[in-house]
Amino acid sequence: MILNQLPALQVTLPLIAAPLCLLLRSGRAAWLLCVTVSTIALGIALLLLDEALEKGLIVYDFGGWAAPWGIEYRVDVVNAFVLMIVSGISTSVLLFARISAASEIDDDRQSLFYTAWLLCLTGLLGMAITGDAFNLFVFLEISSLSSYVLIAMGPDRRALTASYQYLIMGTIGATFILIAVGLLYLVTGTLNMADLAGRIPDLADNRTLRAAFAFLTVGMGLKLALFPLHLWLPNAYTYAPSAVTAFLAATATKVAVYALARFMFSVFGTAFAFDSMPLQLILVVLGTAAVLSGSTIAIFQHNVKRMLAYSSVAQIGYLMLGLSLATAAGLTATLVHLFNHALMKGGLFLAVGCMAYRLGTTRLADLAGIGFRMPWTTAAFVIGGLSLIGLPLTAGFISKWVLVQAVLENGWWPLVVVIVVGALLAVIYIWRIVETAYFRTVSEGRDDFVEAPLALLLPTWLLIGANIYFGIHTDLSLNVARLAADFLTGG
Amino acid sequence: MSSSFFLALAVLAPFAGAALVGFTGSRPNLRESVSLVCGIATLLAGLFLLPTILAGHRPSLLLATPLPGVPIAFQVEPLGMLFALIASALWIVTTIYSIGYMRGHGEPHQTRFFAFFAIAIGSAIGVAFAQNLFTLFVFYELLTVSTYPLVAHAGTTEAKRGARVYLGILMSTSMGFFLLAVIWTWNLAGTTDFREGGILAGVASPMVIGILFALFAFGIGKAALMPFHRWLPAAMVAPTPVSALLHAVAVVKAGVFAILKVTIYVFGIDLVHGTRSTDWLLWVAAGTIIIASLVALHQDNLKRRLAYSTISQLSYIVMGALLANASGIIGATLHIAMHAFGKITLFFCAGAILVAAHKTEISEMNGLGRQMPITMGAFLLASISIAGLPPMGGFWGKWYLAFGALDAGYGVLVGVLMLSTLLNIAYLLPIPIRAFFSVDRSTTAGITEAPVACLIAIGVTTTVCLVLFFYPAPILQLVGPLVR
Numbered sequence: 001m002i003l004n005q006l007p008a009l010q011v012t013l014p015l016i017a018a019p020l021c022l023l024l025r026s027g028r029a030a031w032l033l034c035v036t037v038s039t040i041a042l043g044i045a046l047l048l049l050d051e052a053l054e055k056g057l058i059v060y061d062f063g064g065w066a067a068p069w070g071i072e073y074r075v076d077v078v079n080a081f082v083l084m085i086v087s088g089i090s091t092s093v094l095l096f097a098r099i100s101a102a103s104e105i106d107d108d109r110q111s112l113f114y115t116a117w118l119l120c121l122t123g124l125l126g127m128a129i130t131g132d133a134f135n136l137f138v139f140l141e142i143s144s145l146s147s148y149v150l151i152a153m154g155p156d157r158r159a160l161t162a163s164y165q166y167l168i169m170g171t172i173g174a175t176f177i178l179i180a181v182g183l184l185y186l187v188t189g190t191l192n193m194a195d196l197a198g199r200i201p202d203l204a205d206n207r208t209l210r211a212a213f214a215f216l217t218v219g220m221g222l223k224l225a226l227f228p229l230h231l232w233l234p235n236a237y238t239y240a241p242s243a244v245t246a247f248l249a250a251t252a253t254k255v256a257v258y259a260l261a262r263f264m265f266s267v268f269g270t271a272f273a274f275d276s277m278p279l280q281l282i283l284v285v286l287g288t289a290a291v292l293s294g295s296t297i298a299i300f301q302h303n304v305k306r307m308l309a310y311s312s313v314a315q316i317g318y319l320m321l322g323l324s325l326a327t328a329a330g331l332t333a334t335l336v337h338l339f340n341h342a343l344m345k346g347g348l349f350l351a352v353g354c355m356a357y358r359l360g361t362t363r364l365a366d367l368a369g370i371g372f373r374m375p376w377t378t379a380a381f382v383i384g385g386l387s388l389i390g391l392p393l394t395a396g397f398i399s400k401w402v403l404v405q406a407v408l409e410n411g412w413w414p415l416v417v418v419i420v421v422g423a424l425l426a427v428i429y430i431w432r433i434v435e436t437a438y439f440r441t442v443s444e445g446r447d448d449f450v451e452a453p454l455a456l457l458l459p460t461w462l463l464i465g466a467n468i469y470f471g472i473h474t475d476l477s478l479n480v481a482r483l484a485a486d487f488l489t490g491g
Numbered sequence: 492m493s494s495s496f497f498l499a500l501a502v503l504a505p506f507a508g509a510a511l512v513g514f515t516g517s518r519p520n521l522r523e524s525v526s527l528v529c530g531i532a533t534l535l536a537g538l539f540l541l542p543t544i545l546a547g548h549r550p551s552l553l554l555a556t557p558l559p560g561v562p563i564a565f566q567v568e569p570l571g572m573l574f575a576l577i578a579s580a581l582w583i584v585t586t587i588y589s590i591g592y593m594r595g596h597g598e599p600h601q602t603r604f605f606a607f608f609a610i611a612i613g614s615a616i617g618v619a620f621a622q623n624l625f626t627l628f629v630f631y632e633l634l635t636v637s638t639y640p641l642v643a644h645a646g647t648t649e650a651k652r653g654a655r656v657y658l659g660i661l662m663s664t665s666m667g668f669f670l671l672a673v674i675w676t677w678n679l680a681g682t683t684d685f686r687e688g689g690i691l692a693g694v695a696s697p698m699v700i701g702i703l704f705a706l707f708a709f710g711i712g713k714a715a716l717m718p719f720h721r722w723l724p725a726a727m728v729a730p731t732p733v734s735a736l737l738h739a740v741a742v743v744k745a746g747v748f749a750i751l752k753v754t755i756y757v758f759g760i761d762l763v764h765g766t767r768s769t770d771w772l773l774w775v776a777a778g779t780i781i782i783a784s785l786v787a788l789h790q791d792n793l794k795r796r797l798a799y800s801t802i803s804q805l806s807y808i809v810m811g812a813l814l815a816n817a818s819g820i821i822g823a824t825l826h827i828a829m830h831a832f833g834k835i836t837l838f839f840c841a842g843a844i845l846v847a848a849h850k851t852e853i854s855e856m857n858g859l860g861r862q863m864p865i866t867m868g869a870f871l872l873a874s875i876s877i878a879g880l881p882p883m884g885g886f887w888g889k890w891y892l893a894f895g896a897l898d899a900g901y902g903v904l905v906g907v908l909m910l911s912t913l914l915n916i917a918y919l920l921p922i923p924i925r926a927f928f929s930v931d932r933s934t935t936a937g938i939t940e941a942p943v944a945c946l947i948a949i950g951v952t953t954t955v956c957l958v959l960f961f962y963p964a965p966i967l968q969l970v971g972p973l974v975r
Contacts (some may be wrong), residue, residue: 435643
């Protein structure tokens with residue numbers, strides 16, 4: 001039955017489609033293939049999520065080789081949820097990408113672009129679905145290498161240095177993760193995550209194991225842009241093509257957060273991560289620093305994309321704060337924010353993409369009066385911004401509510417202050433744009449632009465609309481996140 | 492038709508109006524008709540609900556449940572009914588006034604203005620009918636956001652700066668304190684519903700009650716309790732109809748209304764009265780009353796003077812809530828209504844003076860009474876109402892508040908109210924007096940009375956102020972059940 005092969009198809013389908021895409025000379029055809037595959041991947045992810053909600057755990061032995069010798073895919077509510085986010089965002093952003101990428105990337109490189117996209121999708125989906133630590137590293141490299149390519153395709157030559165910077169940092173991160181995986185293999189003799197989880201408790205005080213955990217945390221920290229390892233992120237997001245920024249901002253860091261959470265809660269276990277290792281202190285301090293510094297720096301940016309990039313650094317801080325609580329409630333907050341933040345940052349970067357498409361720039365000064373010329377685009381940006389701030393009736397509010405609840409449950413009052421201050425800083429940086437867009441007149445010589453085409457507006461509003469929908473109906477986001485958190489914490 | 496239909500209509504009509512205003516933007520007469528029709532629909536829906544409420548029923552409506560146990564739902568009770576009726580009735584009057592003002596003053600972006608105006612009113616109605624704290628918070632925030640474009644309307648540096656202060660203070664207090672208080676309440680009581688007798692009795696120590704109440708009192712920044720009052724003078728850069736309806740009625744009253752509602756339905760009067768750990772806030776309110784009045788004395792800009800007067804008057808209502816006895820609550824509720832009609836009249840007059848005479852500073856208004864007798868006459872009457880003297884409606888609010896203060900054993904607060912009355916007279920009455928009796932008429936040549944639409948609005952609200960002195964009974968009948 002093909003339905004039994006879904007876990008394998010989830011990853012192999014985009015992987016096989018990638019070289020096929022390369023063979024297609026026409027950018028249009030490559031896009032069509034890419035969007036089809038991504039949609040099918042979304043369908044598979046939804047089927048898997050449905051099945052995982054029903055059964056709890058789906059185990060798939062790759063190639064029929066049983067674990068621990070073969071590679072095992074383990075799908076539960078947690079990673080099915082992540083698979084859904086990744087493939088859903090990929091599909092919505094691809095709908096946007098056809099026109100947007102065509103305006104930013106040369107015709108003869110279009111099929112390369114979509115090939116890299118498919119590989120990146122493969123890598124991210126693979127990271128989420130696999131139950132094997134080494135396999136996770138492989139997929140991480142696939143996604144990273146292809147994202148370096150995607151970023152380097154940005155319309156500005158500075159995209160090359162941004163990509164190079166990311167390449168260096170990303171490679172250090174990947175190496176750290178590889179070292180961690182090697183050390184784990186050294187002390188436990190297995191690479192299968194479930195196996196590892198069984199053997200680690202006996203080795204609790206093993207120094208090699210501690211080293212492995214440290215390498216892993218730092219490596220993942222680099223990939224997920226945990227403050228102060230985030231330095232690659234602002235340039236990468238700023239100079240990448242619009243669609244790539246939206247895709248990576250909404251998925252790449254999220255998958256790394258998932259992987260970190262998976263290692264913390266399932267593989268090493270909370271007892272090791274929080275009692276034997278000082279992870280709690282590290283996450284609280286770095287998370288707080290990320291929220292406050294990221295939001296503050298965002299206020300002073302002159303480029304909207306860069307501003308949103310620093311905002312992402314801050315949002316990752318919230319995710320880390322949720323993890324640091326080491327409770328089911330905290331993990332719920334992180335997972336639901338994973339989902340909601342993907343929606344808001346995806347929507348916001350697409351709205352900025354619309355502006356870039358018409359104006360050819362994302363500098364704040366050039367956006368003066370854009371609210372009158374591009375009303376739908378600007379309205380989308382404002383709603384996305386309100387969601388980022390966490391106003392009620394938006395997805396962002398749900399995240400905030402759950403996170404504050406979780407923090408109160410632990411009685412960590414100072415963190416409430418951090419969260420509140422972060423939201424207020426968000427008000428400031430979003431409002432700079434609102435003021436520029438609505439209360440300044442269009443600058444001289446820049447009055448020739450009109451509203452973005454429908455093909456760009458529709459995907460943008462799809463994600464922005466989702467921000468409102470999931471601010472009111474939380475069955476899919478919050479309930480699944482709660483189930484997933486209970487699963488991970490073994491509740 | 493069922494009462495939940497009217498409930499839905501009352502909340503939705505303004506939002507539908509906003510959309511329709513957006514679509515009819517190119518035809519100003521049609522656009523303003525839409526605003527009027529929606530205002531009338533909202534008011535009628537409220538009036539249809541009124542008999543049900545008076546009969547003791549509490550119609551409700553569930554919209555959605557975004558978080559388990561925390562629905563977005565509406566339920567009408569007397570206090571909300573009163574607030575909604577005031578807001579929707581004055582919306583109609585203000586729309587008539589706005590037509591005269593906005594056109595007479597040649598304001599740009601009128602479609603945006605009327606659309607956001609409607610959203611703001613819809614949000615205020617949402618606040619009025621909220622069934623739980625969460626819903627109230629949702630519409631409270633919506634009210635903040637939707638009024639921002641109205642404050643920044645002019646688009647000048649000054650307007651933007653004012654709007655920034657406005658948004659900054661309201662957002663930081665609501666996100667920092669109010670939301671925290673809501674979540675904390677949820678943690679303590681397991682619900683955020685408004686229930687008769689409160690939901691916090693027996694689940695929190697007196698100290699927690701004190702802190703939580705302070706979070707509400709300061710977090711609901713729209714009540715303008717010092718030191719979080721600066722947004723209100725800053726908002727005066729807005730066009731006058733905004734200052735009139737929103738910053739004398741809808742927005743600020745949403746603030747004090749929320750505090751009253753929290754006092755009655757979240758804490759419960761008995762709890763607030765019993766624990767005494769909230770009494771220190773009485774002195775904050777008393778201080779706000781006196782200090783804001785003193786500041787008002789020194790303002791030469793008419794709208795700023797009125798803004799500080801509003802800050803002072805809002806604290807009457809906060810004080811009434813904190814007294815937490817029958818007279819205090821009744822006084823606070825009456826004052827919501829009385830101050831609304833009085834202060835909106837004053838703002839209407841200020842706007843009329845701006846449109847007809849292009850004057851904003853009080854020192855330039857000498858002798859204006861000859862040219863604008865209706866406006867200045869109305870200003871005089873409304874000033875008397877604000878000061879709380881007979882024969883104007885404002886008298887009753889102060890009367891009950893004084894009794895409330897005596898009942899609670901705070902004779903000093905009666906003194907505060909008296910002193911405030913004197914200060915009100917000192918900062919309001921000189922304006923009409925100088926307008927009528929000044930001999931210096933050098934600056935008033937060539938000025939005529941304000942547009943008719945403005946005068947109609949002024950006439951209506953002034954008359955209501957006068958009528959409410961003789962017939963406060965309907966309001967008392969409506970809000971009586973609150974303290975039984």
